Amino acid sequence: xxxxxxxxxxxxxxxxxxxxxxxxxxxxxxxxxxxxxxxxxxxxxxxxxxxxxxxxxxxxxxxxxxxxxxxxxxxxxxxxxxxxxxxxxxxxxxxxxxxxxxxxxxxxxxxxxxxxxxxxxxxxxxxxxxxxxxxxxxxxxxxxxxxxxxxxxxxxxxxxxxxxxxxxxxxxxxxxxxxxxxxxxxxxxxxxxxxxxxxxxxxxxxxxxxxxxxxxxxxxxxxxxxxxxxxxxxxxxxxxxxxxxxxxxxxxxxxxxxxxxxxxxxxxxxxxxxxxxxxxxxxxxxxxxxxxxxxxxxxxxxxxxxxxxxxxxxxxxxxxxxxxx
Amino acid sequence: xxxxxxxxxxxxxxxxxxxxxxxxxxxxxxxxxxxxxxxxxxxxxxxxxxxxxxxxxxxxxxxxxxxxxxxxxxxxxxxxxxxxxxxxxxxxxxxxxxxxxxxxxxxxxxxxxxxxxxxxxxxxxxxxxxxxxxxxxxxxxxxxxxxxxxxxxxxxxxxxxxxxxxxxxxxxxxxxxxxxxxxxxxxxxxxxxxxxxxxxxxxxxxxxxxxxxxxxxxxxxxxxxxxxxxxxxxxxxxxxxxxxxxxxxxxxxxxxxxxxxxxxxxxxxxxxxxxxxxxxxxxxxxxxxxxxxxxxxxxxxxxxxxxxxxxxxxxxxxxxxxxxxxxxxx
Ligand SMILES: Nc1ncnc2c1ncn2[C@@H]1O[C@H](COP(=O)(O)OP(=O)(O)OP(=O)(O)O)[C@@H](O)[C@H]1O
Ligand SMILES: Nc1ncnc2c1ncn2[C@@H]1O[C@H](COP(=O)(O)OP(=O)(O)OP(=O)(O)O)[C@@H](O)[C@H]1O
Ligand code: SF4
Ligand SMILES: [Mg+2]
Ligand SMILES: [Mg+2]
Numbered sequence: 001x002x003x004x005x006x007x008x009x010x011x012x013x014x015x016x017x018x019x020x021x022x023x024x025x026x027x028x029x030x031x032x033x034x035x036x037x038x039x040x041x042x043x044x045x046x047x048x049x050x051x052x053x054x055x056x057x058x059x060x061x062x063x064x065x066x067x068x069x070x071x072x073x074x075x076x077x078x079x080x081x082x083x084x085x086x087x088x089x090x091x092x093x094x095x096x097x098x099x100x101x102x103x104x105x106x107x108x109x110x111x112x113x114x115x116x117x118x119x120x121x122x123x124x125x126x127x128x129x130x131x132x133x134x135x136x137x138x139x140x141x142x143x144x145x146x147x148x149x150x151x152x153x154x155x156x157x158x159x160x161x162x163x164x165x166x167x168x169x170x171x172x173x174x175x176x177x178x179x180x181x182x183x184x185x186x187x188x189x190x191x192x193x194x195x196x197x198x199x200x201x202x203x204x205x206x207x208x209x210x211x212x213x214x215x216x217x218x219x220x221x222x223x224x225x226x227x228x229x230x231x232x233x234x235x236x237x238x239x240x241x242x243x244x245x246x247x248x249x250x251x252x253x254x255x256x257x258x259x260x261x262x263x264x265x266x267x268x269x270x271x272x273x274x275x276x277x278x279x280x281x282x283x284x285x286x287x288x289x290x291x292x293x294x295x296x297x298x299x300x301x302x303x304x305x306x307x308x309x310x311x312x313x314x315x316x317x318x319x320x321x322x323x324x325x
Numbered sequence: 326x327x328x329x330x331x332x333x334x335x336x337x338x339x340x341x342x343x344x345x346x347x348x349x350x351x352x353x354x355x356x357x358x359x360x361x362x363x364x365x366x367x368x369x370x371x372x373x374x375x376x377x378x379x380x381x382x383x384x385x386x387x388x389x390x391x392x393x394x395x396x397x398x399x400x401x402x403x404x405x406x407x408x409x410x411x412x413x414x415x416x417x418x419x420x421x422x423x424x425x426x427x428x429x430x431x432x433x434x435x436x437x438x439x440x441x442x443x444x445x446x447x448x449x450x451x452x453x454x455x456x457x458x459x460x461x462x463x464x465x466x467x468x469x470x471x472x473x474x475x476x477x478x479x480x481x482x483x484x485x486x487x488x489x490x491x492x493x494x495x496x497x498x499x500x501x502x503x504x505x506x507x508x509x510x511x512x513x514x515x516x517x518x519x520x521x522x523x524x525x526x527x528x529x530x531x532x533x534x535x536x537x538x539x540x541x542x543x544x545x546x547x548x549x550x551x552x553x554x555x556x557x558x559x560x561x562x563x564x565x566x567x568x569x570x571x572x573x574x575x576x577x578x579x580x581x582x583x584x585x586x587x588x589x590x591x592x593x594x595x596x597x598x599x600x601x602x603x604x605x606x607x608x609x610x611x612x613x614x615x616x617x618x619x620x621x622x623x624x625x626x627x628x629x630x631x632x633x634x635x636x637x638x639x640x641x642x643x644x645x646x647x648x649x650x651x652x653x654x655x
Contacts, residue, residue: 052512105426161372
């Protein structure tokens with residue numbers, strides 16, 4: 001594979017939560033991302049999966065520089081972009097090269113822009129008012145399966161899935177090198193989803209576009225991604241080739257996740273694993289306790305006394321569990 | 326079963342939107358019924374009218390909307406003709422809704438625990454001393470970790486899926502008779518999703534809550550719904566008990582929808598997108614079958630008004646050339 005496009009090194013993000021005690025006691029910290037090392041090569045498609053609230057959106061917002069890290073570095077095209085404050089990144093030369101499609105399309109569209117305006121905006125910035133914007137907008141709308149008669153509509157006149165497609169078209173309009181998609185297909189029905197997935201696969205073949213793809217739909221991740229990274233409560237617990245991770249999940253959490261794919265338990269002995277026990281709090285978590293301990297079907301006293309670190313027992317397939325055989 | 330009066334019965338319901346560029350014929354001739362304790366899946370392509378239908382049931386349609394006809398009986402009240410004060414009474418107490426865009430549906434400047442307490446106070450007659458404990462319990466029931474502390478969080482401090490789960494907790498807090506859930510679990514991972522679906526099933530069993538479950542995820546609908554209704558371009562095209570629907574889809578659209586779904590073994594190239602788009606719903610010459618221009622089975626017979634699916638029928642198909650009913654496969 002060609003060079004590294006994006007790399008994060010020891011990336012962490014903590015949020016202060018709750019009221020600061022009057023006596024000057026330190027505020028409680030919520031650990032949304034902890035020591036995350038992530039790599040995306042040019043033209044590669046990486047899936048990011050994990051339980052709701054485990055820090056996927058936080059991680060992609062750090063990488064697309066909408067949020068500042070607490071610690072760690074973000075290297076994109078060999079430049080350290082992590083040090084540029086999020087508020088100034090809009091003017092940074094690498095800005096257009098990373099594009100993001102947001103989880104909630106309603107939240108991220110300007111209510112006063114028609115679909116056509118929204119898609120045209122980045123094109124205008126990229127190439128000035130030159131060329132026929134209207135034609136380019138139509139072509140892009142067509143590529144994401146958005147009917148031309150919808151282009152004049154405003155967000156409140158569009159259905160959830162129609163808005164999602166406007167968001168994807170807007171991100172593609174600035175011709176990025178890295179496209180970050182946060183749950184892009186969850187608002188899409190299967191038919192449109194097939195169109196979008198095939199479009200993404202084609203752009204990757206033709207333009208070498210790389211993806212960081214957050215999704216809960218593991219069947220979709222398996223289809224689109226070369227590699228998959230599994231997070232649990234702020235930490236990466238497993239990463240490896242997608243086919244390998246789905247066929248032979250090693251971390252207990254990944255095993256539970258894969259076993260719960262609707263209609264897909266066939267390749268896993270033992271059927272669906274139901275997790276019981278309470279999720280540990282992400283607020284001031286004990287650094288010496290595995291984050292999955294308490295819900296884990298394999299947990300043992302050692303898991304409550306020592307944080308398992310990410311090891312690579314098989315080249316390219318990393319796992320963070322004491323009991324990984 | 327058919328002797329029982331359904332909880333909600335919609336007949337011949339139509340709705341349109343006026344826009345600057347013409348009238349959008351969003352819904353037409355809808356018939357459907359939901360019984361107590363039943364979970365009914367509503368599936369169909371993006372833009373087919375699923376959200377518009379649910380908004381209309383709650384009386385919260387866009388200002389540009391106009392009901393063109395029909396009725397929607399819930400208890401002794403026609404929801405389509407009821408006044409705002411009656412509807413306000415029903416919303417959140419008898420019928421509650423989980424919206425498709427949870428973050429924007431929550432109050433951004435109020436702590437989530439307080440938002441749940443508001444609902445409990447208004448609709449569930451909970452003693453003020455118990456409010457906090459009940460709100461924390463509600464957060465715990467939707468698997469929010471550390472609910473005692475997350476009680477004080479604002480929506481922006483929660484992840485997308487957590488907001489979604491807070492919405493679910495809000496919708497269930499008042500013990501509704503009917504829950505309309507618009508894509509309630511799409512932003513959730515499969516393990517959390519399974520927990521939520523178990524919670525809804527538990528409510529159906531314990532209190533007879535009925536659910537209209539709107540989703541794109543056919544696999545999920547197959548696993549959790551008793552019956553499934555398929556919409557296309559503002560029409561109901563097929564209704565069937567879930568096993569029947571997946572084993573033997575009858576409407577050509579349903580069959581294509583099933584084929585377009587990524588399953589555990591499928592390949593990207595093997596996914597067949599449904600050819601063509603939904604027809605432009607502003608057209609004056611919309612064909613009587615709105616799938617006609619995308620359909621491989623269409624013939625001149627399809628110009629006639631479509632066969633009707635009765636509201637209370639357990640299954641039916643609005644098509645002149647439905648796929649054959651295959652023999653019972655055990
Ligand atoms: N205020 C409005 N003015 C004009 N058209 C509208 C308005 N609201 C909705 N529509 C149109 O009505 C149709 C049905 O929309 P609806 O939101 O019900 O779709 P949906 O089935 O919920 O789709 P999705 O799965 O994408 O959420 C769409 O074509 C949409 O563009
Ligand atoms: N601004 C904030 N202030 C405080 N906590 C926050 C903030 N933003 C995120 N968090 C917390 O960080 C954690 C990770 O959130 P994040 O949105 O990254 O999760 P996610 O993996 O994207 O989840 P989902 O799948 O539900 O979208 C959550 O516990 C969330 O409550
Ligand atoms: S380290 Fe222990 S608790 Fe953590 S995943 Fe492995 S077995 Fe489970
Ligand atoms: Mg998220
Ligand atoms: Mg909708």
